[in-house]
Amino acid sequence: MRRSALPFLLLALAAAGCVPKKAQTPQPAGKPDLIVLLPDPGKTTAGRAFVSNDKGRVDLDRAGAAVIVKRGEAPQSVPLESNDVQHTFADAIASLPPTPQHFILYFRFDSEELTDESRRLVQDVLVAVKLRPDPEVVAIGHTDTTGTQAKNVELGLRRAIAVRTILIEAGLAPEAVAVQSHGEGALLVHTADNVFEPRNRRVEITVR
DSSP: OOOOOOOEEEEEESSOSOOOGGGOOOOOTTOOEEEEEEOOTTOSOOOOEEEEETTEEEEEOSTTOEEEEOTTSOOEEEOOOHHHHHHHTHHHHHHSOOOOEEEEEEBOTTSSOBOHHHHHHHHHHHHHHHTSSSOOEEEEEEOOSSSOHHHHHHHHHHHHHHHHHHHHHTTOOGGGEEEEEEETSSOSSOOOTTOOOGGGSEEEEEEO
């Protein structure tokens, strides 16, 4: 359920705060709006956006790109240092949702039993879940290409359910964990049919 990344745009109005309606006055001409394109949380990249009015247009194509918009004037690009972005929008950045975390747990052949290494990795998954106030988890089961496709869909689901059971026993609410199975339909390592490949016997976990 990984969501598609959209650029984060923050609008810093030059006049802040609220006053009673009777005391409101028109914004003076020339008071600028500052618009900044932020990176996706946990990344150094960003999407793309543009700011335009009837006077012109400015494209924002990198993290930290900024534009000043004044009434009656074309938008203008402005230099903005990374530290300036962090300082100006500290509260807004802090309010963004945490970056999703991804884990892969591997399983023994034709089984929903975790490998020893993946059993140890379960603790990292539990830590990630417990650090979020309202966690959501998706566990997707996978298999290698041995066996029939129908059997592998079933096996992948059993593996995902086994992970769900571990998380619920650790205290996560049952409704917070969704399970799916791709069977052999989304191989991590592409192989021919009926090939034993341990890296394909897995559950991929996303914690949001």
